[in-house]
Amino acid sequence: KNEVEQSPQNLTAQEGEFITINCSYSVGISALHWLQQHPGGGIVSLFMLSSGKKKHGRLIATINIQEKHSSLHITASHPRDSAVYICAVGLKAAGNKLTFGGGTRVLVKP
Amino acid sequence: KAGVTQTPRYLIKTRGQQVTLSCSPISGHRSVSWYQQTPGQGLQFLFEYFSETQRNKGNFPGRFSGRQFSNSRSEMNVSTLELGDSALYLCASSLVYPSGGIQETQYFGPGTRLLVL
Numbered sequence: 001k002n003e004v005e006q007s008p009q010n011l012t013a014q015e016g017e018f019i020t021i022n023c024s025y026s027v028g029i030s031a032l033h034w035l036q037q038h039p040g041g042g043i044v045s046l047f048m049l050s051s052g053k054k055k056h057g058r059l060i061a062t063i064n065i066q067e068k069h070s071s072l073h074i075t076a077s078h079p080r081d082s083a084v085y086i087c088a089v090g091l092k093a094a095g096n097k098l099t100f101g102g103g104t105r106v107l108v109k110p
Numbered sequence: 111k112a113g114v115t116q117t118p119r120y121l122i123k124t125r126g127q128q129v130t131l132s133c134s135p136i137s138g139h140r141s142v143s144w145y146q147q148t149p150g151q152g153l154q155f156l157f158e159y160f161s162e163t164q165r166n167k168g169n170f171p172g173r174f175s176g177r178q179f180s181n182s183r184s185e186m187n188v189s190t191l192e193l194g195d196s197a198l199y200l201c202a203s204s205l206v207y208p209s210g211g212i213q214e215t216q217y218f219g220p221g222t223r224l225l226v227l
């Protein structure tokens with residue numbers, strides 16, 4: 001079993017819809033990161049969380065440490081949100097090195 | 111501030127050759143991490159450097175090595191290339207040392223796409 005599991009693997013939404021991506025992990029972490037990767041490969045760090053909730057524009061990230069679960073929400077989705085979203089955790093037992101989920105490919109249709 | 115830069119952006123090599131990739135972090139950032147991304151394995155941590163010292167290492171064979179210079183620029187080297195080494199190699203920099211117990215946002219470079227024939 002992977003230490004970091006993301007769901008769904010693929011997601012298609014209509015412009016304007018609310019999108020939720022989930023991330024579950026099985027080990028102790030120091031922080032959880034949400035990353036965005038557009039075609040071409042560039043990765044942008046969206047959020048780094050160790051507790052609670054963070055919001056940036058139309059993006060909201062939450063984490064529940066007790067349940068070892070995080071969600072990334074995109075409100076009023078737009079075609080420019082089409083990308084792969086990757087959850088990564090810093091593993092306490094491994095010197096906080098990042099371990100990555102498999103990614104969620106999001107396509108927002110106009 | 112300029113972002114993280116990686117050179118070269120694209121590279122084609124043949125099996126058995128070696129390759130050196132370069133990463134220049136954001137000015138003032140002292141930590142550089144390297145990652146490999148393949149369609150089959152996804153993103154995997156290679157190693158992390160801080161102040162010219164390797165602080166953390168992923169589960170890769172010894173053919174993968176790296177170093178960091180006094181100006182925080184970093185290089186990674188892959189010797190005796192194999193077909194499976196074809197991947198996107200990403201580096202990321204952060205202000206402080208992530209493995210030191212403080213999590214910092216990592217800023218990623220555009221990557222070097224390596225094709226091994």
